Amino acid sequence: MKKIISSLIVASVFFSNLNAQSDSKKEEQLYRPNFHFSPKKGWMNDPNGLYYKDGVYHLFFQHYPDGNKWGPMHWGHVTSKDLVKWEEQPIALYPDDLGYIFSGSAVVDKNNTSSFGDSKNNPVVAVYTYHNPNREKDGKIDVESQGIAYSLDNSKTWTKYSANPVLKNPGIRDFRDPKVFWDSKRQQWIMVLAAQDRTHFYASKNLKEWAFQSEFGKDLGGHGGVWECPDLFPLKVEGTNEEKWVLIVNINPGGPNNGSAGQYFVGDFDGKTFKIDEHFTKQLQKEKAAWLDWGKDNYASVSFDNVPQGKRVIIGWMSNWEYAQEVPTEAWRSSTTMAREVSLKKTKDGYILKNIPVAGLKNYQGKSIRKKINLKAENKLVSPSEIDLTKAVLDLNLKKMTAGTYSFSLKNSLGEEVVFGIDNKTKELFVDRSKSGKTDFGKNYSTPVTKAPLNQIYSEAKIKLVIDKTSIEIFFNDGEKVLTEIFFPNENFSELTLSTDTKGSSLNIDAHQLDIK
Template sequence: MKLKKQLPLVFCSVVLLSIASCKSTSAVAQTNTVVTTMEEQMYRPNFHYTPKKGWMNDPNGMFYLNGTYHLFFQHTPFQSVPDFSKMHWGHAISKDLIKWEELTPALAYDEKGAIFSGSAVVDKDNTSGFGDGKNVPLVAIFTYHNMKKEQAGEIDAQSQAIAYSLDNGKTWTKYSNNPVLKNPGIKDFRDPKVFWDAKREQWVMGLAAQDRQHFYASKNLKDWTFLSEFGKDVGGHGGVWECPDLFPIKVNGTNEEKWVLIVNINPGGPNGGSAAQYFVGDFDGKTFKMDAIFTKQLEKEKVAWLDWGRDNYASVSFDNVPDNKRIIIGWMSNWDYASQVPTFDWRGSTTIAREIQLIKKGNKYSLINKPVKEINKYISKTIKEKSLKGKGKLALVPTAKIDLTKAIVNFDLKNLQQDTYTFTLSNAVGESLTFGINNSDHYLFLDRTKSGKTDFSEKFASTITKAPLDGNQKEAAFKIILDKTSIEIFYNNGEKVMTELFFPNQPFTELSVSSSQKIELNNLVINQLNIN
């Protein structure tokens, strides 16, 4: 949960980042009345989750139970800019991680504070004692933020609390003895992510503490003991660490088990603003320690990024997913401009749900991201082209054959030269979004500077997003997920990912590729999605 200093009933048009531009809530609303109903609908995603009304940011408390995935999220249902004194947990459910049904908010602020980010677990053995003998207790662990303490300058404004549900997450009861973990004197002390450590028979809480990670243990989710700290002098420290997630995972195709720690950071992302980094190592029930191979990786790379785009933040995983799959989902925005994007009734959406896997190539560990396979059941039409060859500019999508506001595009580039291969999404009014691979200077790129509405924030399209590559590439595989206002690029089976928003004045209808060298594009598959 991202918090910026706030005065009573005062908001900042740049997510409280610029004191000079702070306005009252009503003033913020007035500046957005130029957004028409047509634009509201043009920019609402076809299949990425977004609330019907109000503001959303961090995904919270995600779990799977009895055939249903539960997504909770930071939410102010009554306005489309965040009110950090009245934050709720919104709630949505899905059978397949793609099509979501919004429910009433699960947790609301109270006299102890706003409901900031956290997690939820399925307490199968009733370690908490909340069970009634009939239903498995679900326990949500969240941060209370006391705005009065914040405004008074008191350092202990944030503490950790719990609530429980005995009806599969429909209703929640806050624990009468909250908080369960008081603040030890740390200003930024939030976002508890809890998991069951079966080997040690204990609950473990990862907690963001300024630019460090703290670990705590409990037998009953009520009484917590400090274990250790991680993070000094490793990884990115350009801002506050937030929304951590620690979990065990097998190296893909082997029986080797490692532990991965995801830590979101704001600011300090690779292309500005907020982003998610990760670490690979081992956890002994008390301490997380980076693997020696991964330590050497960071000596060169400095930071391992989960997503190089500007719009994937607060990525955390679901609890209790079948087959030990590790499914994550993130908030598709950036604190640099999140409250200024050109929508009015609602703001904020999630990324596509992704399965992550850990791979090891030589002396390097990498987390790869793949869209969950459930999205494929919504394919309604497919266009295939086995091979396209040429020079200059090649059209990839026949006009009016595919709706690029809801599509998946797959292709392979072969025999790459030391040149730039640029893919362009364009529309009838001359707007464009470009992405591709610079094989001379060795990086992927994504450019939204000419993609439509960009002037709502000077930070939205101020630079071209880049993701470095290791030397010349001989071939490259791309999977592109397109929604009305977003692009998610999965490069080489998800080894590099870029996620970004855009706001064209008309939908993009054409996709082309260009290069000064010969283009060899194979296995082009364009899938039309139909998700109603």
């Protein structure tokens, strides 16, 4: 009898493991993105240490390789030659006696100010937050400090600075995510650091010794949660020679549609102090906060250092802390957004930080369709036989619009759908994923409907869609408003339709399947 019971237990374990492997393979096939980066295994969140050198873009990321939920943080590492196709590399930075390796940045030290390099090698220096779990466990406040590491072989190997930390904690619990850049005008390094619900600015000549300069953010912008992952960079205003500085600050919670999100400020920086522009002050009085992305799933967006031609490219973590650790994947969790080029537009109402997909995406265009449709109440736009909507870019141009609703639906044969579009009467964009498949996980995943306000009723509108297996990135009017959302259907979406309660409108479609392997 014992042998029978033992055999039954062994058989049960065997079939349980087979089922687990089967579920994992199903998840891998159904939910692994086609072209957005996701780690081979384990957990990921914030992008870190973004830089370009010798023809290669480097992206590091918060990583726990031994589990699919947040854990002791490492820096994972991927590389790309075009910001579209990514190749995972060995883990770059591991936790040590000073703590976990939290978020930060990396810079190409062209002048060897750090003295880590030599005449032949410009060192790459990573600046990151140490999070000491032992001090946190003991109830201490000063659990976070800033450390550095350097590489002389394009990030294949790293050496941590022996005198870490280079910036000790001043008595602030949330004191993290250093973004460092070279201030060429004043010949100094600047560090922007998140300090609870504001930013601190520090300056250094050698990346090792840092002096406090100022703080920014008290009573300005969104304050529904802790500030994280700041970034500061100059941009020319479109169509002018005027230069403004943009400060991105991510916040969790407190986003425009709940949970985590990114906000931005526009102003001037003199090497010590960041002050918002008067025109932007009026904008904040009206809007309270300016949001980089109105969707639920773009957090911790930061920019690359040393990008050619002075372009400013950002990339974010495509998830939300409300449900990131409960999404229905097992082998891995999370992916990045599409890399996006940002630009600054001045309007009568303030400034808009536009962001659009990087141009390199066009190099992967394959099978395509173009058509013009005079809209009826119900319209079939893209069928399964035309292009593969699990890897596609679509440019949609609505014309002769009237005050009504234009609802696009991404569908599959199971009746699941993601609904998005323009309510041209209430003046807002929207995304509804309440019927998108698996929705019963995390907090506030499927409700409420995501919305982004518009300042007018449009007679014409352009929408660019970047669609992967489990995500949609919606860029309205050249990136003036953006919504990023993830979803988990039980079958791939394969059809796009449009319903409307308006009459007389038309739609031009220019759609491309992406051939990315």
